[in-house]
Amino acid sequence: MKILHVVGARPNFMKTAPIMAEMSHYPDHFQQVLVHTGQHYDDNMSKIFLEDLEMPSPDKYLNVGSGTHTEQTARIMVAFEPVVLRYRPDWVMVVGDVNSTLACALVCAKIGVKIAHIEAGLRSRDHSMPEEINRLLTDHIADLLFTPSKDASANLLREGISPSRIHFVGNVMIDTLIKMLPKALNRKIVATMGLKYKKYVLVTLHRPSNVDDPDTLKEIFEALKRISKLMPVIFPVHPRTRQNVEGLKLLSLNSRVKLTQPLGYLDFLALMHSARLVLTDSGGIQEETTYLGVPCLTVRPSTERPITIEAGTNRLVASKGVEIIGAIQDIMTRCKKNTSRPELWDGLAAKRIIQIMMAL
Numbered sequence: 001m002k003i004l005h006v007v008g009a010r011p012n013f014m015k016t017a018p019i020m021a022e023m024s025h026y027p028d029h030f031q032q033v034l035v036h037t038g039q040h041y042d043d044n045m046s047k048i049f050l051e052d053l054e055m056p057s058p059d060k061y062l063n064v065g066s067g068t069h070t071e072q073t074a075r076i077m078v079a080f081e082p083v084v085l086r087y088r089p090d091w092v093m094v095v096g097d098v099n100s101t102l103a104c105a106l107v108c109a110k111i112g113v114k115i116a117h118i119e120a121g122l123r124s125r126d127h128s129m130p131e132e133i134n135r136l137l138t139d140h141i142a143d144l145l146f147t148p149s150k151d152a153s154a155n156l157l158r159e160g161i162s163p164s165r166i167h168f169v170g171n172v173m174i175d176t177l178i179k180m181l182p183k184a185l186n187r188k189i190v191a192t193m194g195l196k197y198k199k200y201v202l203v204t205l206h207r208p209s210n211v212d213d214p215d216t217l218k219e220i221f222e223a224l225k226r227i228s229k230l231m232p233v234i235f236p237v238h239p240r241t242r243q244n245v246e247g248l249k250l251l252s253l254n255s256r257v258k259l260t261q262p263l264g265y266l267d268f269l270a271l272m273h274s275a276r277l278v279l280t281d282s283g284g285i286q287e288e289t290t291y292l293g294v295p296c297l298t299v300r301p302s303t304e305r306p307i308t309i310e311a312g313t314n315r316l317v318a319s320k321g322v323e324i325i326g327a328i329q330d331i332m333t334r335c336k337k338n339t340s341r342p343e344l345w346d347g348l349a350a351k352r353i354i355q356i357m358m359a360l
């Protein structure tokens, strides 16, 4: 069976890696091709992840780069179509909810190549998020839908998708976390940055709704400055956010809010594991903190991953200074909460996917 895997943006690598590794155990069954769209292209947004996650170099790099959503999606489609026609895979596997996911799925749907969507069924019900559009459309044109949680399967059923296409397999990103955690814990980054175990706050923000509006970004930074008087704040900055932070001159040189370049997978996992709490607007980090049992504040009005709230680690917070400060103080002063890990977040999701593919 010929499988073509698509990666494009930073959160894709940790989802595709365990599937490729598992398939490589069955060389008589699977012939694999890896295509990188080039949606993310900086070394610290892409190359470092391929290295950290021990992935093979892509067979094809489409070099699409940045642009408006329409430009980027259209460019990926135009560049991807001849690649699929050349390789003629039996299945194309797309992961997550970025523009590369939808663009490549759409190409396959139009030329009759089968699509498997990994991390299917997540819904925030907020159509102003480009990722929600990507998730909805990809799920409705995919032939096989692998879900990370039962609520995701229920969302798909509610939308009229046939149960025969839906498989609850667990969370592939947690497969990667479990595999890589021992290696991450050997990293020296926490000590090198002068940080102490459970004595710092880790921040990541890149959603347009938080970082593209100057007033919102200023308000969040004022809150971070206040918090940094209690504990150091470490903030690896996404390129989108950096442009705005620099433009607005939000920090003085001696600030206790430390900005760094975006980090690779292992260093970031090490920092997340030892943080007192994480403030983020990422999707994946809500899940990783849930597995690690680290308190997470998600600066968004909704989440497509409600299971992380049910697990007791995650809480939504508005992008308002008082709310962020209040929520952080609340976590810092309360006793450790009882938290749980969602069903099938056990390191075996890729194995389940491969068993299902082999039985096709």
Ligand code: UD1
Pocket (backbone or CB within 6 Å): 009, 010, 011, 039, 040, 041, 042, 045, 066, 067, 097, 098, 099, 100, 130, 131, 206, 238, 239, 240, 282, 283
């Ligand atoms: C994308 C995904 C988002 C995901 C995020 C993870 C979509 C719709 N969004 O958002 O779901 O959470 O990736 O990072 O697919 N840039 C660089 N170097 C790079 C990549 C981007 O400098 O390697 C800059 C460019 O100025 C670009 C901007 O970052 O315009 C945004 O990049 P883009 O890929 O459009 O979206 P993200 O915000 O990264």
